Amino acid sequence: MERKTIAxxxxxxxxxxxxxxxxxxxxxxxxxxxxxxETVDYANVHGVGDTATTEVKEVLSxxxxxxxxxxxQGILDFLAAYLGDFKPGSLVTDVCGVKTAIxxxxxxxxPSVDFIGCHPMAGKEVSGIAHAExxxxxxxxxxxxxxxxxxxxxxxxxxxxxxxxxxxxxxxATPEQHDxxxxxxxxxxxxxxxxxxxxxDLFDCKGFEGGSFRxxxxxxxxxxxxxxxxxxxxxxxxxxxxxxxENNLRAYREAIECGDREALxxxxxxxxxxxxxxxxxxxxxxxxxxxxx
Amino acid sequence: MERKTIAxxxxxxxxxxxxxxxxxxxxxxxxxxxxxxETVDYANVHGVGDTATTEVKEVLSxxxxxxxxxxxQGILDFLAAYLGDFKPGSLVTDVCGVKTAIxxxxxxxxPSVDFIGCHPMAGKEVSGIAHAExxxxxxxxxxxxxxxxxxxxxxxxxxxxxxxxxxxxxxxATPEQHDxxxxxxxxxxxxxxxxxxxxxDLFDCKGFEGGSFRxxxxxxxxxxxxxxxxxxxxxxxxxxxxxxxENNLRAYREAIECGDREALxxxxxxxxxxxxxxxxxxxxxxxxxxxxx
Numbered sequence: 001m002e003r004k005t006i007a008x009x010x011x012x013x014x015x016x017x018x019x020x021x022x023x024x025x026x027x028x029x030x031x032x033x034x035x036x037x038e039t040v041d042y043a044n045v046h047g048v049g050d051t052a053t054t055e056v057k058e059v060l061s062x063x064x065x066x067x068x069x070x071x072x073q074g075i076l077d078f079l080a081a082y083l084g085d086f087k088p089g090s091l092v093t094d095v096c097g098v099k100t101a102i103x104x105x106x107x108x109x110x111p112s113v114d115f116i117g118c119h120p121m122a123g124k125e126v127s128g129i130a131h132a133e134x135x136x137x138x139x140x141x142x143x144x145x146x147x148x149x150x151x152x153x154x155x156x157x158x159x160x161x162x163x164x165x166x167x168x169x170x171x172x173a174t175p176e177q178h179d180x181x182x183x184x185x186x187x188x189x190x191x192x193x194x195x196x197x198x199x200x201d202l203f204d205c206k207g208f209e210g211g212s213f214r215x216x217x218x219x220x221x222x223x224x225x226x227x228x229x230x231x232x233x234x235x236x237x238x239x240x241x242x243x244x245x246e247n248n249l250r251a252y253r254e255a256i257e258c259g260d261r262e263a264l265x266x267x268x269x270x271x272x273x274x275x276x277x278x279x280x281x282x283x284x285x286x287x288x289x290x291x292x293x
Numbered sequence: 294m295e296r297k298t299i300a301x302x303x304x305x306x307x308x309x310x311x312x313x314x315x316x317x318x319x320x321x322x323x324x325x326x327x328x329x330x331e332t333v334d335y336a337n338v339h340g341v342g343d344t345a346t347t348e349v350k351e352v353l354s355x356x357x358x359x360x361x362x363x364x365x366q367g368i369l370d371f372l373a374a375y376l377g378d379f380k381p382g383s384l385v386t387d388v389c390g391v392k393t394a395i396x397x398x399x400x401x402x403x404p405s406v407d408f409i410g411c412h413p414m415a416g417k418e419v420s421g422i423a424h425a426e427x428x429x430x431x432x433x434x435x436x437x438x439x440x441x442x443x444x445x446x447x448x449x450x451x452x453x454x455x456x457x458x459x460x461x462x463x464x465x466a467t468p469e470q471h472d473x474x475x476x477x478x479x480x481x482x483x484x485x486x487x488x489x490x491x492x493x494d495l496f497d498c499k500g501f502e503g504g505s506f507r508x509x510x511x512x513x514x515x516x517x518x519x520x521x522x523x524x525x526x527x528x529x530x531x532x533x534x535x536x537x538x539e540n541n542l543r544a545y546r547e548a549i550e551c552g553d554r555e556a557l558x559x560x561x562x563x564x565x566x567x568x569x570x571x572x573x574x575x576x577x578x579x580x581x582x583x584x585x586x
Contacts, residue, residue, distance in 0.1 A: 194564035
């Protein structure tokens, strides 16, 4: 009996890590696809997937599942270029951090191809296949954005792949919900980190930075083409979140300026208790002196 | 020959960690001082310092070095209450995250007592002696804010203590410089984390948060009384930094709103290259696809 095939198109950090994390999944063979010969060679030497190739069309024609692990515009362009090349009855999915634009782009696929948008919420500050690792997705969220036409079989397959790769959970949302929330939980964090680095004091602060500064600015050295696309493809939702943050910062500034310590304490208690309620990998509440202040 | 004495007043997370980190320093005996009997008992049982006591005045009268490890207002109140009780010729220092107000408060000490302000830039999201550890200061900055009257002997002693406790470096600044920079590198990070948690979408975002969100909001569950004091004692500098951040965020919002991808990319490249130049525990520059987007 022939083994079924999962194609992973694009072997950067995410695609490479997916190809590693999926090895051994059920009875599937994992085939990496990259444009550059040296990436394919690296993949074959380092076990990124079971095998790798530059032959896109040949792989698409026999892949039961195709993961598109390219930058956002790259996924849209790939879908347009290879519309008719996916295997009929197959599942196509992606890893893009915005979903409405991608799911819209996938609507042009033939009806026999089932597209389920996906956003594996994991990453590193470095990119490229050399940094790929099969454990990248442990404890991360696996978000899928199903559409009315998706088959139950493919939805179940997505979940099994997510579980196999070690994700913490499988989260379902509409593409629009996803994009609105991700503007808040991810995109504005990157805008903020960038905005902090625009402060004229940046280069005077060496020797004075602590954990909070390192943590917040960590993502500022971002992949510019990628994030330009992500922000642009989600501009209205992102701009709303930035505006809310500007307002909330101004409210803090005014509370600090007016010098009413009780009012400031009440405001901080409000925010801090919201954070504690969220209970993300969070601190238990302490009761006495606390730094880094 | 009698051993010299270092008193650590206040055995919370920072004081407790200092008392542990200083054990074995030269020929000094480390004496912890706390108000509550149970804190003293805990310290004696767990080796937080060489010994601990509630007898403040007795310890101050013989301490060659006194570390004030209390909240900001607590340090000011302690200095006022025990002005005449420090050993003549001794060194007094502190751990407060703002320095101008503390150094001003210390100006009322008798001329025979030498005060050198200090800010050990380390911490955790939890507080209290039970979380103290001698390794807390490894790789952190040890900031001191000397004044014209300080003796060379005491300045050298501060540096030796900082090195002994495992700090990465000893950084010198005026109290005013310290407060201006810390408003940027630490205080505004905490304001930002709190402001992010004020977003009405906070509780909808479970399942969609990634590393950047966890890292940025980590410090939002802050110790409210402590940070109310820190922000209030540094209000003008902090408000200037918040205003700059509001402006920088608005500039990003406008760049995203206007839809000019090239202009947005140039702006992101500007911020990202500044971050890379800073080179804090930082990412090498990647060259292809990168998440968590």
